[in-house]
Amino acid sequence: MKTGLVFWFVLASLVLVQSCSPDYSASPSSAANSGGNPLNTSTPSYNWSGTGAPYSATITRNRVTTNWVSDAASVSYYFESPYNVVTGNIKGKQILTFKIAGLNVGGTARTGWNNWGQYLSFEDSLSQPSKFMYTTFLAQPEIMGTGGIKLLKNDTFLAGTPGYIEALFFGEAQDSVGRIISISNGYLNVRKW
Secondary structure (H helix, E strand, O other): OHHHHHHHHHHHHHHHHHHHOOOOOOOOOOOOOOOOOOOOOOOOOOOOOOOOOOEEEEEEEOOEEEEEEOOHHHOEEEEEOOEEEEEEEEOOEEEEEEEEEOOOOOOEEEEOOOOOOOEEEEEEOOOOOOOEEEEHHHOOOOOOOOEEEEEEEEOOOOOOOOOEEEEEEEEEEEOOOOOEEEEEEEEEEEEOO
């Protein structure tokens, strides 16, 4: 009897550990990704990637990878001083939000635990029984890697001309119950005005 209980305890523990560990890591410095971390100059081999305009990323969760491309008409930009915020969705669902503040063009910034100035969030309204929000600011660094944002363009206001914000991004995001997704190959090139 005691041996049977120990067996079930060990089995339950293994299932719990497996369900909480990411199957793919968007953090380039992790063992699951052979590239270097672009935010660490000692490992410059990582190549920032992503080209799907106006707003796209690769989302990996539950061992399933999908190419997320926002409906062009649903992409929006707004400035909430000092933050640049871009949101987009697919048919009103699977909402991806990009938020950045205080970064110069050509610069890179980390996303991750408790970083409310630079973050990514993914709201999945397809999850059952209710929707969950995954955010990089919940992704604790001792559990997993962080992500990054590279700003390529951020036009200032000039009357009569359209302005754009363009960036590459990646990150691991976690929801309030510990589930993890990876956001990689992120790209946006969005009109600001």
